[in-house]
Amino acid sequence: MPHNALDKKSNFELLEKEVGLDLFFPKQMQENLKPKQFRKMIQQTFQQYASLREEECVMKFFNTLAGFANIDQETFRCELIQGWNITVDLVIGPKGIRQLTSQDAKPTCLAQFKHIKSIRCLLLEEGQAVLQIGIEGAPQSLSIKTSSLAEAENMADLVDGYCRLQGEHKGSLIIRPKKGVFPLEDGEKRNSLPQIPTLNLETRRPHLSESCSIESDIYAEIPDETLRRPGGPQYGIAREDVVLNRILGEGFFGEVYEGVYTSHKGEKINVAVKTCKKDCTLDSKEKFVSEAVIMRNLDHPHIVKLIGIIEEEPTWIVMELYPYGELGHYLERNKNCLKVLTLVLYSLQICKAMAYLESINCVHRDIAVRNILVASPECVKLGDFGLSRYIEDEEYYKASVTRLPIKWMSPESINFRRFTTASDVWMFAVCMWEILSFGKQPFFWLENKDVIGVLEKGDRLPKPDLCPPVLYTLMTRCWDYDPSERPRFTELVCSLSDIYQMEKDVAIEQERNARYRPPKILEPTAFQEPPPKPSRPKYRPPPQTNLLAPKLQFQVPEGLCASSPTLTSPMEYPSPVNSLHTPPLHRHNVFKRHSMREEDFIRPSSREEAQQLWEAERVRMRQLQEKQQKQMVEDYQWLRQEERSLDPMVYMNDKSPLTPEKEVGYTEFTGPPEKPPRLGVQSIQPTANLDRTHDLVYLNVMELVRAVLDLKNELCQLPPEGYVVVVKNVGLTLRKLIASVDDLLPSLPSSSRTEIEGTQKLLNKDLAELINKMRLAQQNAVTSLSEECKRQMLTASHTLAVDAKNLLDAVDQAKVLANLAQPLAE
Template sequence: MGDEGDLNFLPMEQGENACKSTSKTSQPWPVEAQLRNDYMQRYASKVSEGMALQLGCLELRRFFKDMPHNALDKKSNFELLEKEVGLDLFFPKQMQENLKPKQFRKMIQQTFQQYASLREEECVMKFFNTLAGFANIDQETYRCELIQGWNITVDLVIGPKGIRQLTSQDAKPTCLAEFKQIKSIRCLPLEDGQAVLQLGIEGAPQALSIKTSSLAEAENMADLIDGYCRLQGEHQGSLIVHPRKDGEKRNSLPQIPMLNLEARRSHLSESCSIESDIYAEIPDETLRRTGGPQYGIVREDVVLNRILGEGFFGEVYEGVYTNHKGENINVAVKTCKKDCTLDNKEKFMSEAVIMKNLDHPHIVKLIGIIEEEPTWIIMELYPYGELGHYLERNKNSLKVLTLVLYSLQICKAMAYLESINCVHRDIAVRNILVASPECVKLGDFGLSRYIEDEDYYKASVTRLPIKWMSPESINFRRFTTASDVWMFAVCMWEILSFGKQPFFWLENKDVIGVLEKGDRLPKPDLCPPILYTLMTRCWDYDPSDRPRFTELVCSLSDIYQMEKDMAMEQERNARYRTPKILEPTAFQEPPPKPSRPKYRPPPQTNLLAPKLQFQVPEGLCASSPTLTSPMEYPSPVNSLHTPPLHRHNVFKRHSMREEDFIRPSSREEAQQLWEAEKIKMRQILDKQQKQMVEDYQWLRQEEKSLDPMVYMNDKSPLTPEKEVGYMEFTGPPQKPPRLGAQSIQPTANLDRTDDLVYLNVMALVRAVLDLKNELCQLPPEGYVVVVKNVGLTLRKLIGSVDDLLPSLPSSSRTEIEGTQKLLNKDLAELINKMRLAQQNAVTSLSEECKRQMLTASHTLAVDAKNLLDAVDQAKVLANLAHPPAE
């Protein structure tokens, strides 16, 4: 039998109740779909443009029930509707041809907003009522012939008032029979493809014979008449008689929909309460993928143990599978309930059909399938369970590096699915299993589909995770690799949030409105800024602007390597701590020493910044067993001319215990000792102050030149300048100046043939200049590339110095190693400034953060020059340096 007349025998009030019940069970709309088809075929070209616009927008609202009222205002959404879905489904072609595209689009947008607040069933009933004002939608008209000795061509009208004939449009319908008079219905095919519908009428000597153009049309009329007979008469069963067996009645017709249809809900809708806050239904009519070949396992080889959880179609068990070699394998067994419908069983099996063709180290492995009832899917069991629960349990011990590793592994799995044209559609931490603390695997392919040569997959009647979905998936049920990219970024957000549900503060119905406004998930606290920037790229509203998984694998690999290098650097710094600058809440002067009651501390003259103090390492403290004399401590600026440290330049000093102080014999001797100590401390402070002023003047000169290469090749001495805000040196002029402090010397003029240290310093300077020139043109995520280039160049420089170090005098190694550590600290500072620049890329602090980034890179280049000077000095002492060739 055909579908056209199955439900048209419903009166309007019962049709409304049937529609409401159907909306509750999330089933398709057979009445509305049939009426819509009739409208598009018979009436669409006849109604006014206003009515056609209303009916088309009502159908749009019903079809895309989750779309917000302003979704079609976006050009990309409307173009997707035009190209991917097609306006022909909703509006007559004649109307599209008569109106200009821009005008037609504006009319649709305005009319659609009027119906944005309507629910699905309200759209259907308004469609009914609107069309009923134009046509008699509660009756069907068929062009056929009455066989009464001779054939009369008439329009046969079948409706609530019975079977009537209409000989002309102006004539009144003539009643041929009422439904309560009909006793039997029979369809007889003819040889020429036509058919005869015979109705047995109570009290009539012969049946009413109606000749139709096809057997399908006769069967549609029979279904319609039979429905009215059961509705209006006292017949419980069908009156249709099978054409080959007279005594057998047809029993394939659907039952008459009653006012309360709650009992007709499917088993799927009863089980839909699971995770109802995560999954929401988006119905649609589309094709289903058939099951694949056998992947059989004998049920006796599988032993079920405890229940791990409950899935969409049934329970998930822990079990043991004994393979053909006799080996016991721990497995997870997904079961399908015995009373599951054939349609749901097919959906359940589709996961196994997809999984058996997948082979990737970060995708759950399928062991086998048992297709006989009850159906089982057997997969590998992973002891750590779901990633979401694992993150919650271990959030205090998991490091960011591990979280980035998990994201990278899932991204590699998705890149594999992308290569075989498969969309997953449910990427979330609940569907990722932890195989080991360093390995995760993607699973749960129940929603996955192959898109083959098509551009996208259109969702069928199923429950979908709204809060993880892209706007085009929510609005148009459109699923592509680009929509998987969106979901993957949401999954990364879950991982960096230790399993929090995205948009947990919103209901499913409110998510699309937030996304349409441009709002996105906030940055998790521990998420690196560069990784969050990558997430926002994946959340671009336009699917074509999102990166592909192959690109994401490369980006995540770089981020993972950077996090790994930073972790190693932090571990090294933990062993070799560098001086830290601390800023207390209030500046506190050190208390006077108890053994020297008359000692008054000298005024503190901090030339770096007010209220800053240094946390000095143990080796530079007064209580240290060995203290380098300030007179002999080398400065990086003058390292080339600083004599090497010899044993006599270092003096021993005992710890400052009370009994170790020299006790004066008289008051005069104590006063002399105190004056001598004051003069010595003043000399030390004067020298340090003068050194800092000279160093600052040199740094300012370097900043003016900006290119350290200019300075390296410039042999003219620099003229000190007075700087506003810095103290002018007012120490006693008769003091001899510090060695090498008279002028800043250029890089030594040596033979640079095969000088790897010199070449690597030049390469580092060029990398810093590239960073300076490209920083303003790069997007925030591009900062990593130029900073990584600087880091790799610095690594080569330090490696070349390490190779040369064994051949240099041991007295020079301390300064060289200290400068190497300083360079590593400079690189860490550059990375920190880069992160700040990325994090504040869209704020008012963007330019300031970039400036700090440039300053950090310049400091790195200057310290690299100092390292070259120290190496040159050591080479001269070791007789390894040669003058340049003439």
């Protein structure tokens, strides 16, 4: 864990509530200290030891423990046989074999390890045993009677180990008689420790069930019934029904073969057979079988199907064979032909499989492209349930010491080995990143030990090149440090379904545009050259004496600017040949551009008709440009009028600015072509020419515009935590504006109140949207989406300013109707 792991509130709460501080600190200490002081003390102490390596932590623990307990010696309650039996506490440690008659007395040395020449263990009646230790120079051996065979065996191995460490003996001093503990030839010595006595599988399982029931409910394991043999009637198959072919690969427990299974109906099925190595321990075999135990209860179209299991040695797990292999290799081989739509489909299918596992309280713990199989180019299936575990509601599985995929794991899984559905959500997002990166390993530029430090700092995987921004935003939600803030798989299925539908609609539209292209007009040679482009005068920026912001060039709303990205997008600027077609609205807001079909165009039959079409098109374009020029002039005049109304003294010494009509070299073709109005957006009219003396609504609108301009100018220089300040300034200014409108509202006609109140509600929604975009920008400040989030934040602030201007216009109209407005004196 990094040194600052406990600085995060979620980690400390996990340690306090889930693990428990009672394991580390006395109850009295926790009660005497204040919670804040106690937490600070824990954090400071943890930082002192966080830099230690694992071996150093172990040595530090034993050095600390040695000050409270004798950890370098073991005490056995036994009897010394010296003509009569004396019950003593026998102490075996580095100083030799000693006896302790009472707690206050000093231990008496019975033998030193360098003088011991033989060790013999004999079995007595009623399960008792005698340990005989031959001592050099002593007339008789030291005989020690124990209450059980296991205790005598333990003492013999402990003494033999000390003799090898401190003496010159290279081999064991234990002598095995024919009868007794070690049934080998008399006088023969062994050079290794005795094997640990084990029970067979059938007699051991009841003990496992009892031990599982004793443990805490928090440390959930697979339910007891899953420890029985899974080879029931429906999954137990005969070995002669399976024929093995070539090796597909090698797993953790053994090889994976391609084979053919013959069912009871005589049907031949291609299968993949997982085998378990013959030299695996009993514990490893049980873990191998546990995968089949979990898989036999799963039934989902995107989860690998279990055919059967052969539990007799050697153990085989037989599953469906998918010819395309692992998804990781499939992505690498086909990355040049796979489309984003297909990659999103793969992510959606795996998400559905994980939602199914979530519904049955099962955590997978190893979601990665290496564990996903490709059944067909349009279907993938989740497999490899070797690390999967069942959990109860509101609980988690705590992993034992085992090999885990660090680079795919969530912070709480790395720090505390804590696995929940939320940690599976994190791993699923990493798997989506793998899919969109065509099989690249996450954090391939880091070592396993460095990953947690990167995650603790807030860094996340970068956006893949082909990943849609909305999908990467969903990934970042899944990578929230707080597990409770991550979405559930049921929510992810809905979000991914929408994203998939959006990508599908875009792909269909692109395919249709590529398929239906308008026929080319066969023009005469004289008309193939485009008309000469008219010259444009140099742009003259407005004077730099702007009151609102010195750096601001103009304050025309973005919707009126020719450079507005939304207005100049292809879907909102129709070409002359298809301007009569209106783009339909789509449920996913995918605006489509209608291509011209062959039946929509009448092919010219002669040169004269082609010339007439060309002249008609030029006339129509000229009309569009004249209308656009007129609109630009009106916008420019409104802008100048608004700037003068802010402070007339600014322009006292300034000559009247040149209007577009008076600029030298200005022609009717200077402006860009006319922009049609955006869907759902009304063109903004100039502010009424009224007397603004003591007009609080007008003054507050201007103050709100200044606040928005300050936000736009300062956003790029501010750190993420500074966004709150500028947004708060906008919110306070908006509150003053709405309060001034509320004060004026009773004096206005009732017919105008509905429009004004609706505009007020719209402003509140605009502020809420600005706050949401601010939070999104803060969350993605260190990701590749930072600039996109800032742009959305600026768009939201612009919308707020435009709606404030609309509120001012509505109030002005109401005041005119109520005869409360005074025209501006000439």
